[in-house]
Amino acid sequence: MNIGCIIYQMISGRPPFRGVTPYMTLEKIKKAKESLVFPQGFPTVAQDLVSRLLVIEPMERLGATNYADLKAHPLFYNTKFENLASMTAPLMAPLSHQLVWTEGRHN
Numbered sequence: 001m002n003i004g005c006i007i008y009q010m011i012s013g014r015p016p017f018r019g020v021t022p023y024m025t026l027e028k029i030k031k032a033k034e035s036l037v038f039p040q041g042f043p044t045v046a047q048d049l050v051s052r053l054l055v056i057e058p059m060e061r062l063g064a065t066n067y068a069d070l071k072a073h074p075l076f077y078n079t080k081f082e083n084l085a086s087m088t089a090p091l092m093a094p095l096s097h098q099l100v101w102t103e104g105r106h107n
Helices: 001-013 020-032 044-053 067-070 081-086
Strands: none
Touching: 001 044
16 A cells, blocks of 8 residues: 555645544545545546555555556556666656645545
8 A cells, every 4th residue: 555655645745544633544544445535636547546556455456466567557658667777767846736625525
């Protein structure tokens, strides 16, 4: 689930699960399928990837048994994984200013 949380937070600027207390946050994590809400403007292809990574059962997550499945996701379409170690990281502007959060609908 960690990589799904990281991708979600990198795009939205917020963690995918937030509660008023640590206990309530844990409850949202345990019910990830029902409690996960994507803000308006979150790219559809990234929603698909994050949803497939934020699955409670580890063996049901994308890439759990074969990293090739994760690498083949459309979000990584132009990624040359064999060159990652020598590549310079791209500059990224945070998208959180573009995303719209409806009060009471985010977590």
